[in-house]
Amino acid sequence: MRKFAILAISCWSGFLLMSLELLSGRILAPTFGSSIYVWGAVITIFMLALSIGYLIGGRYSMNSPRLSVLCALHLASGLLILPIIAFELPVLDGIFEYTQDPRLGSLLASVILFFLPAVVCGTVAPYAVRLLVEDSQAAGFYAGLQYFFSTAFSAAGTLLTSFYFVLIFEVDQILMLLLGVTVVVAGGAFVMSKRIAP
Amino acid sequence: MSSKIMNTPFKKLALPLTVALGALCATAPAYALKTIHSERSLYRNLFVTEDGDLRCLTFRRATAGTRQTCFDKTQPDFLYFPYARMMIGSLYLNPNPGRILIVGLGGGTLPMTMRGILPNATIDVVEIDPAVTKAAKEFFNFKEDDKLKVTEEDGRVFVKKAIKAGTQYDLIMLDAFEDDYIPEHMLTREFLQEIKTILVPGGVVAANTFSSSGLYPYESATYAEAFGKFYNLKAANRVMWAQNGPLAAQETLDANAKALEPELEKRGVKSGMLFLMLNARQDWPDDARVLTDQFSPSNLLNTRVK
Numbered sequence: 001m002r003k004f005a006i007l008a009i010s011c012w013s014g015f016l017l018m019s020l021e022l023l024s025g026r027i028l029a030p031t032f033g034s035s036i037y038v039w040g041a042v043i044t045i046f047m048l049a050l051s052i053g054y055l056i057g058g059r060y061s062m063n064s065p066r067l068s069v070l071c072a073l074h075l076a077s078g079l080l081i082l083p084i085i086a087f088e089l090p091v092l093d094g095i096f097e098y099t100q101d102p103r104l105g106s107l108l109a110s111v112i113l114f115f116l117p118a119v120v121c122g123t124v125a126p127y128a129v130r131l132l133v134e135d136s137q138a139a140g141f142y143a144g145l146q147y148f149f150s151t152a153f154s155a156a157g158t159l160l161t162s163f164y165f166v167l168i169f170e171v172d173q174i175l176m177l178l179l180g181v182t183v184v185v186a187g188g189a190f191v192m193s194k195r196i197a198p
Numbered sequence: 199m200s201s202k203i204m205n206t207p208f209k210k211l212a213l214p215l216t217v218a219l220g221a222l223c224a225t226a227p228a229y230a231l232k233t234i235h236s237e238r239s240l241y242r243n244l245f246v247t248e249d250g251d252l253r254c255l256t257f258r259r260a261t262a263g264t265r266q267t268c269f270d271k272t273q274p275d276f277l278y279f280p281y282a283r284m285m286i287g288s289l290y291l292n293p294n295p296g297r298i299l300i301v302g303l304g305g306g307t308l309p310m311t312m313r314g315i316l317p318n319a320t321i322d323v324v325e326i327d328p329a330v331t332k333a334a335k336e337f338f339n340f341k342e343d344d345k346l347k348v349t350e351e352d353g354r355v356f357v358k359k360a361i362k363a364g365t366q367y368d369l370i371m372l373d374a375f376e377d378d379y380i381p382e383h384m385l386t387r388e389f390l391q392e393i394k395t396i397l398v399p400g401g402v403v404a405a406n407t408f409s410s411s412g413l414y415p416y417e418s419a420t421y422a423e424a425f426g427k428f429y430n431l432k433a434a435n436r437v438m439w440a441q442n443g444p445l446a447a448q449e450t451l452d453a454n455a456k457a458l459e460p461e462l463e464k465r466g467v468k469s470g471m472l473f474l475m476l477n478a479r480q481d482w483p484d485d486a487r488v489l490t491d492q493f494s495p496s497n498l499l500n501t502r503v504k
Binding site: 026029030031032033034035036038096100102163166167169170171172173 | 240241326351352353354355358359362381382383386388389490491492493494495498499
């Protein structure tokens, strides 16, 4: 059950990340267009944020790792969607006032809006691996399992968002949906962590 | 055993297939396009093809079906595609626009035609793909001049900058859609509001889009919300003429068409033909959803059947 909870968080974290990345392109397009630079900036910032998140999550997993902490990290990555919904328009308008260059503009906007949630998403992966691994012999196996679930759900998040969600919902509604499921997954895993805690 | 199963249907198909292939080979020379330029740009593959005197720009494989722009080398002023004539016809709403914005260059047909008709107009063109600008200049006689300039950037960014600079236009021509790709951020209520902001009162918008797909009612509802009543012209393409303010009456269009006749007819634009297609009636359901920056699945909708 404990492993199930960890993997559920891994799955949804992967889904959340790619769904958010895809939507970020749509959020920037009205202000900075959809030229190749805008997508380049979005992907750059997400990759950079993830890499930093991995480092932080890995380091943090050294201090008495607990499932409840993983739940908190996951919940935090979801809650950081709220500032995107609240501030996307003023932030984008403000940046456009400052620079009309789509390259600099979309880099700045991605940093302000998406960097933090992506960093926190990144912390989930190594922290989850640490919780899954019980002896170093099986470390590679569990790392592979975690990558498998989070990346497979990243694929699902990309596909469902781009093919279906955008056809039904508004961008902000999809963001709220992502946040809602994140709260449920993190909450469910937290309840489980209390039940099975020694 | 497997070969038996495989053989039966294939034998049946062999004769018709051979005949079909033979027929294809026999007719092929008539469509043998010569590719005189090809380039892989940041956004697409770009081909310039030639078939006798007809030179075309295409964005996919060098086939006849997906041509963006064509011009006949023996009559370069003639507008080969109906959509181009429908776009130029927007001059019937305002025959003398001093400042024109064209979003999407293609082979440069629209700006060069406008320059020919209106030698003194200031014409701004926005094109996202530098390779298109290069091909237009090299192969389609497109020329910039003192009052005709191309800016290479995203159309929506250009419009936002124009708002900031306070620039306004008498005519805006939106021609940024390809046959299989729509820049979705340029088909939303917010974008059309921005277009209205850079139009003078009474200024005209001509938009070249598609006539038949699941996108039709959404697109129509979005234009109607931004501009109110607009003129709709439907052929293989769909062109909309809208105005920032009350829409010019048919009598005004008739009078302007008469005055423009000498200039337009030699380019293949015949008002009689266009007026036959013209309609200002609503032919989409009242509850069609408006496209917005928050909801703009235009490409998905465009792949649906109407």
